[in-house]
Amino acid sequence: xxxxxxxxxxxxxxxxxxxxxxxxxxxxxxxxxxxxxxxxxxxxxxxxxxxxxxxxxxxxxxxxxxxxxxxxxxxxxxxxxxxxxxxxxxxxxxxxxxxxxxxxxxxxxxxxxxxxxxxxxxxxxxxxxxxxxxxxxxxxxxxxx
Amino acid sequence: xxxxxxxxxxxxxxxxxxxxxxxxxxxxxxxxxxxxxxxxxxxxxxxxxxxxxxxxxxxxxxxxxxxxxxxxxxxxxxxxxxxxxxxxxxxxxxxxxxxxxxxxxxxxxxxxxxxxxxxxxxxxxxxxxxxxxxxxxxxxxxxxx
Numbered sequence: 289x290x291x292x293x294x295x296x297x298x299x300x301x302x303x304x305x306x307x308x309x310x311x312x313x314x315x316x317x318x319x320x321x322x323x324x325x326x327x328x329x330x331x332x333x334x335x336x337x338x339x340x341x342x343x344x345x346x347x348x349x350x351x352x353x354x355x356x357x358x359x360x361x362x363x364x365x366x367x368x369x370x371x372x373x374x375x376x377x378x379x380x381x382x383x384x385x386x387x388x389x390x391x392x393x394x395x396x397x398x399x400x401x402x403x404x405x406x407x408x409x410x411x412x413x414x415x416x417x418x419x420x421x422x423x424x425x426x427x428x429x430x431x432x433x
Numbered sequence: 434x435x436x437x438x439x440x441x442x443x444x445x446x447x448x449x450x451x452x453x454x455x456x457x458x459x460x461x462x463x464x465x466x467x468x469x470x471x472x473x474x475x476x477x478x479x480x481x482x483x484x485x486x487x488x489x490x491x492x493x494x495x496x497x498x499x500x501x502x503x504x505x506x507x508x509x510x511x512x513x514x515x516x517x518x519x520x521x522x523x524x525x526x527x528x529x530x531x532x533x534x535x536x537x538x539x540x541x542x543x544x545x546x547x548x549x550x551x552x553x554x555x556x557x558x559x560x561x562x563x564x565x566x567x568x569x570x571x572x573x574x575x576x577x578x
Contacts, residue, residue, distance in 0.1 A: 298538045299509035333538055344545030361511055364444035367540035369511035373518020393443045393478055395512035400489030 289318030289423075292354035292380075294372070295325040297334045299365030304328065306387065306412060307360055313416050314358060317423050321350040351375055356426050358419060361398060362387040369395070376403055381430055383407065383422040385415045434463030434568075437499035437525075439517070440470040442479045444510030449473060451532065451557060452505055458561050459503060462568050466495040496520055501571050503564060506543060507532040514542070521548055526575055528552065528567040530560045 295307040308326035357375045361384045384406045386394045407418040436459050440452040453471035502520045506529045529551045531539045552563040
């Protein structure tokens, strides 16, 4: 199974530890194409030694290849939002995980969109359980898995 | 001409004065469907008296109706990112305006995407001039206008 994990880079790295923990868990189910999102050394300026055009093309290619998308949506991010719009058009199953303890409010374009599965959590274990259920449901209902 | 203006709401209202000024200018060219984005009274919790599902459906309908999209992308926003992904799939002409004086760095999913016209600015007059050029170019090349 190929998984696309989406999380904020230039929008802010506050939740990188959560990204890391979620990615570690996702790797039990298959390959996480965008594993670098959880990299501790990846700062707010993003990846080095690669142009924005190449990042864009690579990430769209990964989105095309993946069987499902897991997005951590607590930190507002243009890139994550854009990827969610594209993932929906590619008819990928999408889970959005939102941490309710950070004082943010989730965009209506995500929470009001019935196509996405949106799960709120207040500690990482609850988010991991949501991933378990999502992957289990996808395996049951998605032709690709 | 119908224009969809995209700007951050729940991602942060720091740039609402810029949104206001850009919307005032856009109204010279036609109807700005999402004029409320510039509303001073609209806070980080978003619109009141309307569900997220209704906001989502209304905004997608406006995106479908519009002739072009102008997005102010300085403040990272999941909703703006999502709308840009959907607008691209609807083949709408898109201008993204990014203020370079705020210390942020634009997402590679926007700056690396050749389909969007991305313009950086350091004062509002420069952004307004970018809008003039964009609308002028659209009027020349877009069948819809």
